[in-house]
Amino acid sequence: MNEPINKSMSQSFAKLEEQLEKAMAVQTAMILFEWDNETLAPREAAERTARVIGSLSGQYLDIITGETVKKLLKQCRKEEELLTQTQRAVVREVEEELEKLQGIPADEYRKFAELTARATGIWADARKKKRFDLFAPVLKEIVDYQKRFASYRAKKGQKLYDVMLNNYEKDFGMKELDEFFAVVKAGVVPLLKESAKRSETIDDSFLTGPYTEEQQERAARFLAEYVGFDFGRGVMAVSAHPFTTSPQS
Template sequence: METTEKFINYVKKMQAYSEAIGLMYWDLRTGAPKKGIEQRSQVIGTLSSEVFGMQTSDELAEMLVELENNLESLDLITKRTVEKMRKEYNMSKKIPADEYRDFVILTSKAESVWEEAKEKSDFSLFFPYLKEIVETTKRFVSFWGVKDNNPYNTLLNEYEPGMTTEILDNVFGELRNKIVPLAKKIAESPNQPKTDFLFKYFPKEKQKQFSLDILKQLGYDFNAGRLDETVHPFATGLNRGDVRITTKYDENDFRTAIFGTIHECGHALYEQNISAELEGLPLSTGTSMGIHESQSLFYENFVGRNEKFWEQNFSTLQAYAPEQFGHVAVMDFLAAINESKSSLIRIEADELTYPLHIMIRYEIEKGLFNGDMQVEELPQIWNDKYEEYLGVRPTNDAEGILQDVHWAGGAFGYFPSYALGFLYASQLKSAMLIDLPHFDDLCANGNLEPIKDWLTEKVHRHGSMKKPLEILQDATGEGLNATYLVEYLEEKYGRIYQLV
């Protein structure tokens, strides 16, 4: 068997292990019995160790060297796979195998402890786990090497290749300077939407049925996925034929489920529409967390909050909740779901203030890994920053420091991807309008297939074959540009609140 074939079979075996691990994580997050969590965490740790061993083996190293010596003879997919595996090998080889296994077990347990701590609104339960996760991650950064004299850059680069605190400080600073005064104008505007009808009892089962209707319209393939309930919504791509999404239902605020489901659908459509040529390879996934978030936020905001989209779907919503929405005009509904006001919960934030939630997490993570903050200080720091940035202060840990699951999984450096995703999505939407100037008409007619096809052609099908900024450049003709998001927010909220 020649080296190329042997290499492809090797990485496909690694992906098979990873798929099994992914399924176990999905089960942990969607209702696995509590008494089985300890053993399940051990099993995940054991299988992850097997993958880690393959990822750092001498056998893989020898294949990589041989293939790298003959790159010109390889097809593009194999070449990109070699490049990706080399990067992962170099990173993983620096981590002692026993420390990696212990970390996987730690984070598997930590997610369940976080869930309990959030339910009880008690940071002290989660604190020892978070402290150990942070300390271990700092040790891993020391193994990997500090990037550009900034430990946090090393973590950023894992989720968004090429991203640095210098870039983010500039982009976030520009956004903040536009968002804060706009939010102030909105708060002072006399044209505030009526929203009381949003917060009425809407049975979970009815919400689920409406969510399923919307998912079908968006193009989610139920022969390649399913919808389940969880504490913190997520999407997981086990393979391109099995991409699962989850949501959370609040019977007194239907927006949590509906917009959360649309958001996760955006992630899923990305994974479901990756080219079949990449099946079973490490390239069969999103190219970065920022590009992934661009897809979820594109659907949540540019489709799911689109005026024409709701002109098409509002009558269906009324049919599911006639007492709640039967006497509400569609324009009043649109103003209500696009209301902008400061809030405590990131996943429930409006489009305008959402980036501020991300900036708070970014600054905390940067402080943690650059030595300016300690884990025990986080609840206080979190609350202070919310008061400073958004003018609201959490009254308990559940609505404050414990609201996100990411840190329980050791996902430091991930949060900035959400804001980058919004920036990318705005830029993609602007480029899409050149090819699909009738975008609003498509939403009005419930014909979203051309939108999905455009995104599949420009983004989805490439998987990890292209780097994030390469995707952006090829799709839009330019690099990252915050102007599109700023203009979108100013136009939209200026219109809703009738700002001069």
């Protein structure tokens, strides 16, 4: 259903949109560098790419946590009756992003972005060599950063894992998920035990049997075309792990 046009549009929201356009442009640049880093960029470019991504992440943080955005959010709340339902949702999402980021020191945020950019190449090398000990120190550093960032947001008595869960499962904590998985477990475990008793075997060799990079790429392209992916608007490339991404909007 279309929302009614508000002839008295909030000027504060219009100004907020201008700030969000700047943030979107920076995020889009980051996404393109990250995509390139995961796919086509030569490994020797990794260090330079990491620094660029770090710099862009710092610019994004400056916009979202800057005084201009904070003031505009407060003003939008005062002018809430002038906002459409969608605009109110935008204000709410930006407020949540601000809450998530405002306690993080800018230098730490930039260094974390650089670290995760470098981690891509380190992980790909470790995976190729089957030397996961090469990636372990980087993984530990990433986890330490995430725990530290969560600690900046945690309320008194709140567990850090609950803070981090909210990034991906909004309004869910360990308590709610434990209850959910208890129900799943009650249904799935008996089913697995029953299946284990059966003597039938299933030929699953197609899951493991050697496929060249070219064969995998052809299969992926076929599936993309089958579901209607428009290669005039998007592109596919080889990466260590499959992923999809798109510019911010």
